[in-house]
Amino acid sequence: MSERHEKEQTVREGFWPKIASFAAAVPFAEQALAAWYCAFDRETSPRVRYILIGALAYFVMPFDAVPDVLPLFGFADDASLLSAALLAVGSAMTDAHREAARQAMVRLRTPA
Numbered sequence: 086m087s088e089r090h091e092k093e094q095t096v097r098e099g100f101w102p103k104i105a106s107f108a109a110a111v112p113f114a115e116q117a118l119a120a121w122y123c124a125f126d127r128e129t130s131p132r133v134r135y136i137l138i139g140a141l142a143y144f145v146m147p148f149d150a151v152p153d154v155l156p157l158f159g160f161a162d163d164a165s166l167l168s169a170a171l172l173a174v175g176s177a178m179t180d181a182h183r184e185a186a187r188q189a190m191v192r193l194r195t196p197a
Contacts, residue, residue, distance in 0.1 A: 089135065092142040096124070099145035108193040113164045116171060117144060118186035123178045133177040140170035 086094075100121055108114045123129050124137035144163045171178070 089138075093138050096121070096138050096141045096145055100141060103145055105193055107160075108190065111160050111163075113160070113167055114193075115186050115190050117141065117167060118189045119178055119182045120167060120171065122182040122185045123174075126179075126182065129177060133174040136170050136174050140167045 100117075104111070104114060104117060104121075111117065120137045120141060124134050124141060129137075143166050
C-alpha cells in the first residue's frame with residue numbers, strides 16, 4: 086500500500102473517533118469536519134484531496150509535535166497545519182461541505 090493510501094486509511098479510521106472525543110475542546114472542529122467532507126468528496130480534485138488528507142492525518146496521529154492532551158496548547162500545531170492547508174485549497178471547499186460540517190457538529194454536541 087502506498088504512503089498516500091496509508092494516510093487516507095488512517096484518516097478514514099481515526100478521524101471520527103478523535104473529533105467526537107474532542108469536538109467541544111477543539112476550536113477548529115467545524116473547519117476540520119468541512120475539510121474531511123471536502124477531502125472525501127469524489128468531486129474534489131486529487132491535489133486538494135492529498136493536501137487535506139495530509140493535514141487531517143496529522144490531526145489524527147497519536148504522536149505529534151505538541152501532545153493533544155495539553156490544555157489550550159495541545160491542538161495549536163494541528164490548527165496551524167489545518168489552517169495552512171485551508172489557505173492553500175480552501176476555495177475548493179463548497180457550501181455543501183460546510184453545511185455537512187455544521188450538521189455534524191450539532192450531532193457531535195447533542196448528548197446521546
